Amino acid sequence: MTNNLTGSGAIRTEGVQRHFRMGEATICAVDGISLDVAAGGFVALLGSSGSGKSSLLNLLAGLDRPTAGAVIVDGRNLAEMSGEELSRYRRHRVGMVFQAFNLIPSMTLLENVELPMRFAEVDRGRRQALACEALERVGLGARLAHRPSQLSGGEQQRAAIARALVNRPSLLLADEPTGNLDSRTGSEILDLLHESNEQFGMTVVMVTHEQALAERYAQRLIFLADGKVVADQPNVPTSRRTAERGPQSESPVPPRKELT
Amino acid sequence: MKAGDLVELAARNLRESVLRNSLTTLGIGVGVASLVAMLSLGIGLQQLANRRLERSGLFDTIMVTSRRGFRGFERRASGGGPPSAESRALDENARLEIARLRNVLEATPDIRFVTELHYQGKAHLTMVGGLPPSARENDAFENIQGHFFSSDTADEAILQIQFTDDLLGIHPQPGNPSSKLNTNTQALIGKEITLSYAERIPSPQTSEDKPVAGKKTGPPQTPTGASADTGEPAAASFSVVPRERKLRIVGITDQDPDGIRGASGARVFIPLQMVENLHVMLPSGMRESEPNFSNVPTYLSLSVRVKNPNDVESVQDAIKKLGFNTFSILDATRNLRRFFAVLDLFLGIFGSLALTVAGLGIVNTLAMAILERRREIGIMKAIGASDGDVKKLFFAEAAVMGFVGGILGVALGWSIGRVINIGTNIYLRSQDLPAENLWSVPWWLVVGAIVFAILVSMISGLYPAARAARLDPVQALRYE
Helix, strand or coil: CCCCCCCCCCEEEEEEEEEEEECCEEEEEEEEEEEEECCCCEEEEECCCCCCHHHHHHHHHCCCCCCEEEEEECCEEHHHCCHHHHHHHHHHCEEEEECCCCCCCCCCHHHHHHHHHHHCCCCHHHHHHHHHHHHHHCCCHHHCCCCHHHCCHHHHHHHHHHHHHCCCCCEEEEECCCCCCCHHHHHHHHHHHHHHHHHHCCEEEEEECCHHHHHHHCCEEEEEECCEEEEEEECCCCCHHHHHCHHHHHCCCCCCCCCC | CCHHHHHHHHHHHHHHCHHHHHHHHHHHHHHHHHHHHHHHHHHHHHHHHHHHHHHHCCCCEEEEEECCCCCCCCCCCCCCCCCHHHCCCCEHHHHHHHHCCCCEEEEEECCEEEEEEEECCEEEEEEEEEECHHHHHCHHHCCCEECCCCCCCCCEEEEEHHHHHHHHCCCCCCCCCCCCCCHHHHHHCCCEEEEEEEEEEECCHHHCCCCCHHHHCCHHHHHHHHHHHCCCCCCCCEEEEEEEEEEEEEEEECCCHHHCCCCCCCCEEEEHHHHHHHCECCHHHHCCCCCCCCCCCECCEEEEEECCHHHHHHHHHHHHHHCEEEECCCHHHHHHHHHHHHHHHHHHHHHHHHHHHHHHHHHHHHHHHHHHCHHHHHHHHHCCCCHHHHHHHHHHHHHHHHHHHHHHHHHHHHHHHHHHHHHHHHHHHHCCCCCCCCCCCCHHHHHHHHHHHHHHHHHHHHHHHHHHHHCCHHHHHHCC
């Protein structure tokens, strides 16, 4: 395994563990996972529910702290960061997309997308311009003033992606992004993730239990069970957009995005 | 997060559950209102009392008297200090000297004498007192019928209401002694009244015949004998000449004559400067028949008004050093101040109680909001909000409720105070008492109440905000 920690969005975990106490019992949600994900990669975390994939994602997102081990993103160990540093990390380095979209229902789409920039203290004018731009990019330019409840699931998820990308993170973490969507809409959403991965070179880690979907988009499939990695294999994405690129699609991985 | 964004987000969150937050804010409002109403009444009462006391002249006035007694009466008086005969005379020079002392507003002689007034051919014996121009501010003349003297030398008189009964020939019933200002008394204004008095004229040996000769030998002349009693040679003497002066009645006051500064007990008031010019023979003049008698007026007592009741003590000391006796009611003001401080404290505590209850309402509302907005807090943390941002947001929500509640409360308290004031005045009027302003909302109370409301709200927000900030985002985002 080669270690590429210099690029933006490079992830490495070293024997990371996350234990939860449930009464008397201790549950090892993440049980000593060591991984390397190069910057700009598109990785799918697969596994049944309870396999620890979401827990691992939360550790990568800095939403949770490991019980043991290290989570190193761009050379900095999240386990050693203060709460304030972690929130800064989440604000500037990470964009998150959830199964439940997690838009704030009382806010319009524009306000939802603006929210991360409020925490980043971006000026109002610039904030609105960037939010508009991000929503236009996901095809919601005409629905800025709508509330999430007025939109379809696919539209909500696209708004959530706009929100995740608006601070230009180096790492996009998606937790079952298509779980609440029909397959066609799910594909559209993954096209968007794929596009971000290609255009901005941001690392994408997607948790899913739909292996077929993962195989269409991800360059690497990591299978988890009981908090451990049970399989880690490269994958040739078969999505329409990748296929359109012709000869490149024959190569197992795009040369720039070196997998480890 | 920027302060502007915080307040904006807080206000937006508060609008999301309008009813609950409005009720909580209303609670703060009611708390602030009770505080403002209580304190505005306390402050109003204090101001009323101060105003009354200031205008009554009891607390900013020093009575100055000479240490000399009547010659022959105090000769053998025991006690320290210089013998009475050697202390200074309370004359015009002394008055000017006292008036020049620091913190003295004015020093006016007390001139009172009993004499006859003629009205429509009938003679009425009464006490006449001189009033300085500053008496215009005295609350005795607040409800005057007619007006105060047009000048300090005008030939004008203000009557005390009991004297108008004499003039009108009314004999008040024993059970109902108080007379009232009415059209009968109104009719007296503008009428002429004749003041008879005895003028004291110095009579140097060279111009002895200046006064009316016939009067000189009459019994009123006897004051010259004062020096004879003590066996001292009479180096100077004076004559007493009966005079008359026509005065116009310009005002009638229903105030108790004893409450009127500088002229207590008088039933008829005339301008002080005018009465000084009359050189009325006064009791004080009798003891001044001394070898060095001059035409410098001498007074029985002076009323010295100081700028501030706090200055009374120092001015009193200064006057004592000049060699005069002084008298003032000093400690009473101190006690009064202490009383109002305690009253304000109690009113403030009672007012704050309601605000404390309202603060508990905020704790409750925000704790509920945390439960409802668990997921929202989780989302905010996931997209980059720090614990501090979440804490500040809940703080801001508490502060916004406090601010709005504070403004609401000040308006409400202001109205309550006003209503109480109006109600009290309706009652006072029904009791035939003059209206009073016993309610005052100074600007510092308005600002202070709003700041206090924000403070109480933010203290109430401490616990919910800390709890919201501690919320684990993974837990908060786990369930839909």
